[in-house]
Amino acid sequence: MGNKPKYIVIHCSATREDKDYTEQQLNAGHVARGFGKWGYHYYIRKDGRIVPMRGENEVGAHDNYLVPGEKFSYNRCSIGICYEGGLDKNGKAKDTRTDAQKEAMGKLIQDICNRHEILDVLGHRDTSPDKNGDGIVEKCEWMKECPCFDVKSEFESWLPTIIVKP
Numbered sequence: 001m002g003n004k005p006k007y008i009v010i011h012c013s014a015t016r017e018d019k020d021y022t023e024q025q026l027n028a029g030h031v032a033r034g035f036g037k038w039g040y041h042y043y044i045r046k047d048g049r050i051v052p053m054r055g056e057n058e059v060g061a062h063d064n065y066l067v068p069g070e071k072f073s074y075n076r077c078s079i080g081i082c083y084e085g086g087l088d089k090n091g092k093a094k095d096t097r098t099d100a101q102k103e104a105m106g107k108l109i110q111d112i113c114n115r116h117e118i119l120d121v122l123g124h125r126d127t128s129p130d131k132n133g134d135g136i137v138e139k140c141e142w143m144k145e146c147p148c149f150d151v152k153s154e155f156e157s158w159l160p161t162i163i164v165k166p
């Protein structure tokens, strides 16, 4: 059973903005966590270079939260994109994306939306369980800060205007 992309989930590598985190380091980290290899589908370095990781139809290892109303996680129905960064020099959550990263991310998302029927573009934190069941994942419900910026406000306008949410 492969991946059926309906969502795009954005992550940060949780790297301080004054540090580098290469794709080799990322891969080693995910191998150490038992993922077999890098768990994302794409990685965006600070210089805007996009590193392809898993194939788009390969199940990811980046988001274990269950899709609302389903018995499976986002790993089975999303494309995971990670950018290098996400923390300030003191280790606090921050949108550290460079202009090159923002541009690369925008183009990549547009490209994926052209090839797959994507219902929503989400930040990792937006896929946290909706504990109080009001249909909105609020800040107090975020399991983590990742990806350290508001994905929905940035990319929602790209999606089809009429979306039947699951």
Ligand SMILES: [Zn+2]
Pocket: 010, 011, 012, 062, 124, 146, 147
């Ligand atoms: Zn994440």
